[in-house]
Amino acid sequence: MKHAKSTLLILLILFTVWSCKENEEKTEPQVEQEAQEFKVDYEKFTLDNGLQVILHVDKSDPVAAVALTAHVGSAREKAGRTGFAHLFEHLLFLESENLGKGGLDQMSARIGGSGANGSTSRDRTNYFQTVPKDALEKMIWAEADKLGYFINTVTDPVLAKEKQVVKNEKRQRVDNQPYGFNSSVINSNLYPEGHPYSWEVIGSLEDLQNATLEDVKEFYKRWYVPNNVTLTIAGDIDIAQTKTWVKKYFDEIPKGEDIPEEKKQPVTLTATKQLYYEDNFARLPRLTMAWPGVPEYDKDSYALSVLTDYLSNGKKAPLNKVLVEKEKLTDNVQFYQNNAEIAGQLMLSVTAFNATHLDTVAAAIKEGLKDFETHGISEADLNRIKAGQETDFYRGLSSVLGKGFQLAQYEIFAGDPGFINQDVQHILAVTPEDVMRVYNTYIKGKNFIATSIVPKGQGNLILENSELANIVEEEIIEGAEATFDASIAADYEKTPSSFDRSIEPDYGESPDLIIPKVWKQDLASGIKVFGIENTEVPLVEFELEIKGGLLLEHIEKVGVSNLMARLMSKGTKNKTPEALENAIESLGAQVYSYATENSVTIAGTTLAKHFDATMDLVTEMLLEPRWDEDEFNLLKQSTISSIQRQKANPNSIVSHEFAKQLYGKDNILAYNNDGTEASVNSITIADLQNFYSEKLTPQLTNFHVVGSISETEVVNALQAINKNWASKVATIPKLPEAKFPETSKVYFYDVPGAKQSVIKFGYPSLKATDADYYAASVMNYRLGGGSFASQLTQELREGKGYTYGIRSRFDGDAYKGEFSINSGVRTNVTYESAALVKEILANYGTNYTEDDLEITKGYTLKSSARAFETLDAKLSMLSNISNLGYADDYAKQRETIVKDLSVADVQALVKKYITPNKMIYIIVGDAKTQLSKLKALGFGDAILLN
Incomplete structure (x- = not known):
């Protein structure tokens, strides 16, 4: 993984850590610090079986983060049997003896977890989730089941299916991406043959295909043992109770063989x-x-x-x-x-x-x-x-998860x-x-x-x-992948235990949803200020958001707001680009300016003690831009380069083509806000200055701020902008209506030799301000919004092995909305994937049950406990309040909407907003092998776009 030293650093005078080890000596802080210093306390203990446990208390939100980290990555694999560590990252979510089929993913949907996930590096594999604090015992029970009561559930059909998923992930991340093979070329040449870092973490397609069930079980039994694992639990926890739970569920898992220390293996190149x-x-x-x-x-x-x-x-x-x-x-x-x-x-x-x-x-x-x-x-x-x-x-x-990760590291x-x-x-x-x-x-x-x-x-x-370079590319062969039946239940003898582990622990006391207190002020210039004071860390995050962006551009000059916003960070009237950059960085701050479809924003993060100085620099950027010609010319070239890169990226291609079909050539939203090569080439610095003087106004500006800063301090820091920014009238024009298709059409963009087909299906839909928007998003949870709790994932990934991931979503703001389904699927099942999506959509409402509704309500209501944990989440909350007109307690109002939903309500929403026969189908893939098959979808011949 990329060396992330910068995320683990801080000046010593501001930070200390100490630990208390159970049954060992207690260590006190090494240096006596001032009372206001920032500290992370933790307690560490070791079970008799070798499991290392680290606990950290943080009661700022009613949540707990649980991370299980195994000291095994690709470096502990054998040559010719690569990819096993990453394969287990997948397998451990599927099933265990007492959680049953669906495993932790299924439980996560019920308890309101933040999406059970994992990652694999060269040296470790971790599994993590943040849950409402009332589900902590359930998570400890589940993690213990993965570690001690899992491997019997892995059968040949399970392994066959997950091989397909992992291979799809490799195609998506490597084979179908620009420069995707670069890492493997470097590592296989930088490290000598046989060095544990000479192969990729994801492994090779050939090694994965050749892996046997016995290979997999041998790997697990060697490395997934308590004496090779660290369990970190952080958040709103009771230390004594948490210890009791950890011992109950983990104590009787047997210790494994001794784990050898990994010896350093530096390399020396004898030649370039x-x-x-x-x-x-x-x-x-x-x-x-x-x-x-x-x-x-x-x-x-x-x-x-x-x-x-x-x-x-x-x-x-x-x-x-x-x-x-x-x-x-x-x-x-x-x-x-x-x-x-x-x-x-x-x-x-x-x-x-x-x-x-x-x-x-x-x-x-x-x-x-x-x-x-x-x-x-x-x-x-x-x-x-x-x-x-x-x-x-x-x-x-x-x-809390970030704290837990760091302690485990x-x-x-x-x-x-x-x-x-x-x-x-x-x-x-x-x-x-x-x-x-x-x-x-x-x-x-x-x-x-x-x-x-x-x-x-x-x-x-x-x-x-x-x-x-020696690169082996996969051939596209029809029917090349082995078939499997993922529905076959595993037949095994359960591992003995001193108590009945099949009984899922009860919930603890249900946490209340804590709504952060929002303060608001309207400044004389027209700027509306929204803030949340939060002293958990000595940081402030802010964004000065000016409505407009792409929406205020002309089609023939698309890209003006993007170039203007980026140029605003390249110096000020009295500071060269280098001087401005140094001034920001010397404060330890980050300040960046950018444009989107509907805004121009100057945003940043700074230490609370440097907020005033940071805002002085923001004021200069906003009110005294430099309009540096050299920087402008460089930004134009940079933007054109970015546009050229996007033309080669299947994910970018599918998004651009979808927008074109959705909005039509006369709607500004059909265009990428980077612009086109032609439009960017035509833009002059005078165009940027005109946009700045005519379109940027305090009348269209919201300022959002979250962190260790008071309302008074924020308003005082904004006074220079409030007094000196001239107000002017600017209005967002009414946009042409998006083009809702009367009948479905299939469009195909040819990328010869593509190893995957990237799909995006959808149509115009609800704005975020529409009355049904949130309810429709809840309705979508079991369709494609709930990850492993969704039908699309269960059918296309878990059932068929067609894809690494698929999702559906309602995506709206104050000006537009759309419903879309996105995925990358194996090339040789492009038609089969599209047909299965169409079938699922057609039957979703009819098949929706009380069980679906119960799972949806359970996840949606319980996940609200962690809705506003981070500074970013609180900043997003302020954006919803200011830009969409939501009430300060909109999260509470949403709870009422969910509680009142019935199956009939959901079915009515499906009938109204899920229409598979009036949908735009965009596919980016290999036309030679896949185009002609798509006529079988029943929407006529696929239309070739390039």
Whole structure:
């Protein structure tokens, strides 16, 4: 995984962690701190079977986060049997002996969990969920069942089905994506054959297909044992009661064999190696350079973290100055560490502008590095980077799950959650000399792996003397996948237990929905201010949102608001782009400006103590834009490059084509707010200035703010904007009606050789302000909005293995609404997938039962306990209140809507808003093999769009 050091850092004077170990000595805080410092307390204990347990109390919201982390990733697989760790990430959600078929996913739907999920890295696999606090015992019971009472439920049909799901995930994330194979080319060449990091976490299609049931069970029994697992529970919990539950459900799971310590396996390259590949999905050339680095928490990782950040991020970055500013070869340089338990790597990636020779990019990189060798890094820049790390750290702690993840990370890979004190000390100890030292040690003059990934037919752009990379692409073969019957119940003998584990624990005391207190003020200029004071972390998140955006543009100049918004962050009247950037970063703040379909927004995050200074900079950005010509020209090129990349991405293609069919050429909403290559080329800086002077007004502005800041402090910080921003009249024009199809039509966009077909089916539907909008969204839960609780997922993923994921949704705002179904399906079942979706839609209302309604109500009502946990969630709440006219207690009102719903009500909503025979069907895939079959849907010949 990408080295995420910045999410784990903070200045020592602000942060301490201590632990109490049961039956062991208690450790006190190492340094006496001031009362107002930010602290994370935790308690750690170990069961007799080796299970490590970490508990953290946070009563700010009535929720609890449970994370089970196994110290096993792809690094503990065998060559030729790769992908097992990731396969188990999937399998453990399906069934266990006492949860039954559907396992944790099914239970999650009933208890209002935040979507049971998991992730796999090279070195660990985790399973996590946030639930209302009354469901904590249920979650502990379920996690214990996965660890000790699971493997008997895995049968050949279960394995066959999940192999298909994982292979679909690989097609979606790798085979069908631009530059998708880049990682595997780098890792298989950077690490020697047999090194645990030489293969990909997701594994190979061949290895997955060859995996036997015995292989899988052997892997599980070796690694999924209590003495290789850490259980983290954080949130509104009672420590004593939680300990009792953990011991009850986990104590009798037997300890496994001793787990060997993972020894460091650093690599050394004996020569530089250059490889290339012509990518079917890429539209721009990309150069990636990879050097051997260091493992996680290595003493040099701290200086390397600063080095990669300084070299690539921002106006002062040496690589940015040459590649972006001077040579104009790209709009972005990425340089980061990818550190893991036994080794690490340094990754430098540049996606160049169209038709740029990568030798030119390599020469510019060399020049940028030479500049760093000459000038090094200053103390001021070093401190600037550390300030940003502080803010990132707090953001990572704004949820109980984030706190739990961090504690588990230190426990597993550093041996103690309290390692954070040492971690911070290492960060604070980094000097400019350290940064130069690690550059000389790991980069200067060192061998590396370089990959040139270029569009098909553009092999002339690769680095000179590159060799063809060894990439095996899957062939599209009809009927190639094995069939299976996922409905077959597993036949097994249950594992003995000292008590009846089949009895699901009762709920605890039901938590009340806590509605954050909202304050409001209307300023004299017309700005409406909405705020929530929250002191859980010393952060403030804010957004100044000006209504309009794409809605106020002309079709022939689409992209004006996007360019204008991005240019507003590139300097002010009295600050150069570099000076503005440095001023923001020196505060540890993040401020960004962007445009959407319906707004122009300046948003950001800052430490509460720097809110005033941050808002001073926001005021400059808004009232005194610089209109820098050089930055404008660079942004135009960057935007065109982005548009070109989107043309190669099947997910972007399907969204653009869907909008065209939904809205028609005369509706501005048919256009991507980036614009087209032609429209962006035609836009001048005068167009941006006109949009700014005519369309931006306090009369259309809402300011949302959440965090450790009072109403008075916020209003005072807005006074300069309130007094100096001239008010003007601007109105949102009435849009043409979206085109509701009288009969369904199928449209096909050809991507030759696509390994998946990306589908988007739907039609215009409810705005978020419509009376039925929320009820319709609730109705959709069992159709496709409820992940594994939905029929679409159960039928297409779990039942057939056609897809990695599928969802349906109502998506509306104050100006438009649509209903859509989205998925990526295996190419050779494109028609079968579309036909099955159509069938499910047609029968959904008729088949809807009291059981469906009970599950929907259970999830919807119970999940409300965690509705406003994070700062982002509270900010979204303010947006709903200000932009959609919702009441402050709209969440309470929604509870009433759900409680009053009947099956007849849901069926009436289905009849009114789910119409499969009046739907736009968009498919992006391989026309040669799939187009003709789609006539069987009954809507005539599919219309080829390209």
